[in-house]
Each structure stands twice: as structure tokens, then as C-alpha cells.
Amino acid sequence: MRDVPFARRPITINPVNSPTPGQCGDCGARHIGLCDALTDEDLGFLARVAQRVVISAGKTFIDEGTTANHFYDITQGDVRVFKSLADGRRQITGFMGVGHFIGLAVSGQYAFSAEAITDVKLCRFDRGPLLEVFAEFPALERKLLDVATHEMVIAQEQMLLLGRKTAIERVSSFLISWSERSDPYPDGTSKTSTVNLSLPMSRTDLADYLGLTTETVSRSFSQLKRDGLISFTDVHEVTLLKPQRVAALTAGEQ
């Protein structure tokens, strides 16, 4: 692992689809993704190694085991990240939304696959040039470390879920964490009112995320409905009628 010199050096500029800093200003992920670590001024350097990419729902854009040539920042839509076994068993390790950064890899290969759940827009960075930008802007590397650390916390939480929670606890935990994802005030006023959530992923996705089968996910939802804790307006639109009682079912970490 050789050091990258600190002095500025010429950066490969890809003229195709390169967003200008101005375009970045319009970006949905401008103030939540990687880009939040830079000023509008410095963002230009990042923009020069970026390309906008559109992926339609269901398409794979990262394949486990292939060479890791790119980093991605999601600017629109939702993505599932997963690993598979040879016989087809699949474990979704995370659902990623706007602002999420994907593509950290060791030994040059992706250790996971990624697919668009909805239609997705991505900001794609070429690995080599981006690493050079990192060398110039340590703030980016720090941001990336924050991202990685946060992902690690989520991953540990998920291991606890997969290793030790019951079906109903898993589904409840998912509902609560999914509601917190879009909640601007995480541990603000304790949730007494109802919460509306949209679930872009399929029941199969949920099952593969929670280490269950679709049938068990469905039965758990039905039980929560029967107990008056949630209701569905549509298969992909759930309302938490009693968020606190759902939270109580997650076997909340001490």
C-alpha cells in the first residue's frame, strides 16, 4: 500500500456526462452523501471524476466477485446490496437510499452485488482518479471513515437480529429502523402519533434481508395487523398505528 503524494497532480477528466459543480448543487444527494464533506468550491474536483448513471428497476450494477472499478453515490431511488451462495440462497445485507455511498472494497474485488429496487440514479466515480482526489481532500477520507463506521454499527445490529431475534422481533425491528431512516429527529419526541412508511422492496427482498421466508414475513405482518399495531393501505404502504408498541416488540437493545 504505497503512499499517495500530497501535492496536487493532474486529474483525468472525463468529458462525457461529467456533472459540473452547478449540477451538483441540484443533486438530491448534495448535502447527505459523500459530497457533503466538501464545499461547493472544492466539489468541482470531485465532479470531474464523476458520471451520472441511470439504472432501471431490477437491474444489477455491481456483481460480487468482479473487479471494483467504481464507487457510487445514490442520488435517486433505492438499492439492495446482497451476497449469494452458489445454490441461490441470498442474504441482503442492506437497503441503500439517496445519499448512500456504495463501493468500498478490499483486494480490488466487490464482496457483494447491488441491484436497483426502483429506478435509480447514481453518481459514479472511477476508482483510480477518486483515490487521487482523496489524497488531496482528507476531509473526504474522514467522511468515508464515518460512513464505514456507521455501516459497521448497522451491520452489528443486523447480526444481532439474524443470530438471536424471533420472526416477529425481526419484522418489528425492520419497521422501526426503516421509520428512523427518514426521520429527521431520531430520538426526538418519542413517537406517539402514527407513522406512514413506504416499502419499495418486495416481500422476498424483506425475507432475504431478515433471514426469513416470504411466508413468515407475511404472517408476521398479519399478526401485527391483527393486533392493531400496523395497517396497510397498499402492499407497499404501511402505517405504524402504535409505533411505541411496535418498538417494544423489537427486544430493544439495552
Add this chain to the structure above:
Amino acid sequence: MRDVPFARRPITINPVNSPTPGQCGDCGARHIGLCDALTDEDLGFLARVAQRVVISAGKTFIDEGTTANHFYDITQGDVRVFKSLADGRRQITGFMGVGHFIGLAVSGQYAFSAEAITDVKLCRFDRGPLLEVFAEFPALERKLLDVATHEMVIAQEQMLLLGRKTAIERVSSFLISWSERSDPYPDGTSKTSTVNLSLPMSRTDLADYLGLTTETVSRSFSQLKRDGLISFTDVHEVTLLKPQRVAALTAGEQ
């Protein structure tokens, strides 16, 4: 998240137990842990914010939910990192050995606990001063990012195990990954000879790591013994008699 200025500034020096660079040279983790990112010369700066700590087997030295005041580098022994539920259920998220770095945290609190499996020696860094050292040596931050990225890969692998593998696959996967941990040539000559492993952790630890019960771990080991794939000289000393056949049972990732 305010920026840490780049210019060198005075660093708090703790005169108690501070290892000198010379002492670092003797350290078992000198060339594998965080310290590997620095030259002997620069290591002095790191050493000034470090303390040597000894933890006896079974003792907890990081408590989930407490303020994250320290980073740790393991210089001797093995550690279990875990999360617990209020009712006592426990998920071990990793076994950490010499050279492993522990303590990355978000929002200032540890999201996990850590206990010594064997007697353990640690190099402890105070958080504040260490962050200042990071600002001076970006190589450290990069190293940390590498560490975090690698941990993430392991965590995803473990989620696949916990969510989708059978008991025998989990135990086999553990044996193989544990054998690779100390293997200096990971994908070198395919393992045809036998491999001796020492398992410092208890069956309960293994169960809590693999999302099983001690009974199931024990039964899986017994089955592997019955099939002539492994043998035990002692409860904590296993020999892989047919490493390739054990590997075949892990449902190897494609």
C-alpha cells in the same frame, strides 16, 4: 463535525505507562495493527498518546452504550466483541486477535461490548489526542479506512452465515475462516494437508457467534468427527483432517 487543523499542535503527553518508540519495536502488533501504517520514526507521535493495558481473561473492557473514550490495539490474546439484548441474548459479532483495532464508534458511544477471552494486552489510545494525531498523519486515517472496509466484508459474510446457512455450514465456515486467519498464504497451495487450530473461546462463545446453541455446536462438531473430517486432541484443539472436505461444507460463496 468540525475540521481538525492541519498544523502540528502540542499533544497531551501522558507520562504514565507511555510506551516509547523503542517499546513499540518490541510490540507483537508492531507490524500488523494500526502501527504498521507508520514508520518507526513517526510512531513516536502515536506512542505518546498510548498506554499499555492488561486485561485478565473474562473481564469486560468496553461496555455497550458507554462513552467511547478510547481506541484499542490488541497486542496479545483474544477478545470477543458482542451486542446483547435486555433479556440476556447475546450475539458475538467478532473474535479479535493480535493486531486488531477496536473502538471505532459513531455519536460518541460504543455500539458493542468487548471482553477478554484469554489474558489480553492492549495498547490504549485516548480518543481526543489520537484524533489529533490522525490529522497529522493521513496514512493512519487511510489505514483505519482499510480496517473498517475489511471488517465490513467480514460482517457481510457473517450476515450471510447467520441469515442463510445451516448449522453444519456455520460450524464448517467458522473452522475454515479461523484457519485462514492465521494462514500466512491465504489462497496459496490448496490445503491438502491437515491443519491444527486452537480455539481459545468456549462452546458458548461459538454458539453466540454462529447464532446457534452450545448443544448444536457440539453436535455439529461430533458429526464432523464421525465423518472423519476433524479430530480433537483437546476441547480447545482441533485438527482439520480433510480441510478441503470441510471447506466443501461451507456452501462456499460463488
Add this chain to the structure above:
DNA sequence: AGCCGTCGTTGATCTCAATCAACGGCCGCA
């Protein structure tokens, strides 16, 4: 040396979630 507590193994039984099966609703398409 003898005692006690912990740890690991094995057997018997139980249970939660998986599997197998059927069906209704929805959507895209002819």
C-alpha cells in the same frame, strides 16, 4: 484427597419457522 461448580457432550422432546400447497388480486399484454 475430596468437593463443588463449570463446561462439553449426548439423548429425548418440543416448537418455531420452513416447506408444501392453494388461491385471490393485480398487471401487462394480446
Add this chain to the structure above:
DNA sequence: TGCGGCCGTTGATTGAGATCAACGACGGCT
């Protein structure tokens, strides 16, 4: 408008691993 495939739900049955139980080996202690 009718058809076919996919998705989600619900019911019946099965099964892998948990739970309950017993016991032997070991190690620390007096």
C-alpha cells in the same frame, strides 16, 4: 375483455434446531 404470470396471503404439515434433562470430565479450592 380475457388470459397468464407474478406477488402476497393463508392453511396444513414437516423438520431443523431449541429446549429440557442427564451425566462425565476437568479444574480450582480447601
